[in-house]
Amino acid sequence: MTDENRPNKRMVKTTFNRKFGVSESVADKGFGRRPEREDRSYGEKRSFGDRKPFGEKRSFGDRKPFGEKRSFGDRKPFGEKRSFDDRKPFGEKRSFGDRKPFGERRSFDDRKPFGEKRSFDDRKPFGEKRSFGDRKPFGERRSFGDRKPFGERRSFDDRGRRPLNRPYEVWQENPSEVQEPIYRQKPVTEEPIVFENDVELDITTIDAEPTTPPWFKKILALTTDKGREREGKFLAEGIHVIQELLNHHADLIEAVYFVEDFKDEVLINEIKAKEIRTHDLPADLMKRISTTVTTQGIIATCRIASTKPDYDKSRSVLTLVDAIQDPGNLGALFRTSLGFNSSGMILGKGTVSPFNSKVVRGSSGTFLRVPFEASVDLIEQINFLRQKGYTIIATDLHAKQTLSDIVPRKLKKVAFLVGNEGAGTKSYLIEIADESVRIPMNNNLESLNVSVAHGILSYEVAQLQKDM
Template structure:
């Protein structure tokens, strides 16, 4: 049993938990909790760390898996939650190419400088529910492997293709080359329910406080907005994303796609 946070493995976990650069360098991230643990694809699993009580109760989960028992105090140290469930795993990152985003009827979300981990995780999870075929993010968007993002995805991190791009202009060029209509979420746009999303579509969603940059907005084929009543100016980025992708799904189901 590992009983000290001075252990070499524990030190590595702490680095991975706190540092996006370390995660990128090691090409690994952390998954925590039984539900997320069950979701880990076999080819991405690296190693499990569990408390003695958890191991005893869920022994069947760890058959033929590289597993370390850790003390309750060590688990509390490496956990990113207030009340650890007793299981944490190291997982290999998976890399996607933009070509994998196309699918049969492409439906993409393109995020520019989203900063809230909960927003990003919810966007990915909601996107999976609506059937998006990929998620494209600007390089200044919060790290998708941040433990808070991982938790918010509830497993969607393992099922939805995603990538970061150095230059958003390159992402737009890719979309245009593949005949994907691009829509910028903007206050000056047309009401989103008036548009037709049955064809290949990509929605641009901007930073929580500032929205989309002018440069990216101008590159979009069309501007759309979610109409507001009262004194509300805009919706949370995750909520806005959800409304747009579910409207696309509704239209596609009505149209027989």
């Protein structure tokens, strides 16, 4: 098709009255655009003629209120079929007379637009307080005449009230007479005097228990594990224990307490020569902190300290302690370890504290000369020692070999595993040990004390290491 035969482009528009045509407006410029609106500022409301604003209620004339049933005249009851003789066929529109088309708003006469406030004559605007005559505003206290304020006590002078401590009968009969108050007294009862062997007991001669001095409470706290851990100190009791500490660990002694009748002047002079504080302590207070039945009359407070074992020695003997709870047995283990030149002790979890007063006394104060570690996980420690070249040897009553049956090269670095007094060494620790040994002895005896068995093994391994 050539350009001459091609028709001009025109835009067909549909109007609301369902008429079609061609837009000839200059504003459309031939492209079917709608005519531009007349200039009107933003927000300016359009005029809808007599259409009432949104929200204004319509007038329904004589329409009955909601809920009131309508009268249907000769309308048939519900369920009875109607006659459709003069009814128009379906689809044919009915005539509504002068009823306005759908969408055309009705006129509500002189009803005011939505949002315009109504006039209530002389009714005051919302928020303005009403006048209640002489009623005072809220929050202002009322006047009660001569009534006194709250909290002020009333005067009962002119009131005919009976005094507090006066009998009712006397006051009632003689209200004008001034009488002295009657005071109630506790009845006095005579307690019988107690005699024993014809001697009268004087109860007032019994003295009350004296209070504990604050400085002594700190010393008394050192008898418990928590107190020692909190204060970082321990108690050393007895002449031999304090002498041992003076000779090897005098720097750890803070103070020495002794009773008035303590007679070891040589020890006292040695303590004073090392410039250690000394204090006199009453005999009753000494008994409270002593762990013996008969105290020796001297006790010292020392700082907690220890030395770790050296695991890199070429020849070494260690002792692994499994939950020994008797302080005397642990103190004896320290003494035998020192006696046979042991390299140290490893105290597993559940073992009594090495700074317990009975352990210190059981070792005669020598426990600080033996390197040790406390509260150790023995499984981890066994694996660590095995990496360092140690042979873990457990003591077992049912073992088939003795210490002399083990290959000598395995005895250069030895760690003995000793157990609890009653239950013995735990079975799972024996299973992970490298060797298990027994001590040859008479069958009439089931077992030995743990400290005695440890002493025998320490002596035997010391003899075997000499021949290497």
